[in-house]
Amino acid sequence: MIGMPLDTTLRLLAKARGLNATDIATAIPRAGVATVSAWLRGDKLPGKDQLDALARAFGVPAGALLSELASTLDPARTQGEHDLLAAYRALNTRQQGALLEVATGMAGTPRSAAPRKAAAKKNKR
Template sequence: MPLGTTLRLLAKARGLNATDIATAIPRAGVATVSAWLQGEKLPGKDQLDALARTFGVPAGALLAELASSLDPARTAGEHELLAAYRALDSRQQGALLEVATSMAGTPRKSAPRAPRKAAARRKAKA
């Protein structure tokens, strides 16, 4: 999700508006904070750190999606596919992964299996 969307969601979750956020960010006026929230501008490093502190999240959490969106190796189609994947529930995501990995001819990494009951009993007896 774009940084502006992330900031808007965090602000809403914390009950903060642009004015509230601007008072916590050095050298940032309400107009600048509003531009960040709308995705029209990007904050600088010091401002990102201050935003992270204001929202109580790691700065990396604010930057994770931004960094991936700037990845020159990722195509527009990959961005669309990721957005579509994130809109699915976990069952649908699993089905999509099955289809994609079978089409690509690559085996899907499965989740680790829970230990069998007999093995657990033998371990408990030992």
């Protein structure tokens, strides 16, 4: 899975913050409880201003809320790239490192040191 759909993200954030649709609606201009409930069910998408207000209400960047939607709308990303990213995310850190080594070796591109250092640090925990 590339990311979570917006409705899933909103439901998880609401649950984590102990908020219901009524609570969220009070923080969003021109959005009633029925509208917020539709967002949480995935029946509707919020507009840009509403998305910004949601992000503020949950304390997260607006881009984080739409990462799944944005990735599916990227015309430059092929289905193979989506599949590769989904497979990569299903792996543990060591497997991700091995896959990156193989991929960069095949592509003939040097792998940056930053991801290796982050992975090494994560494995020490």
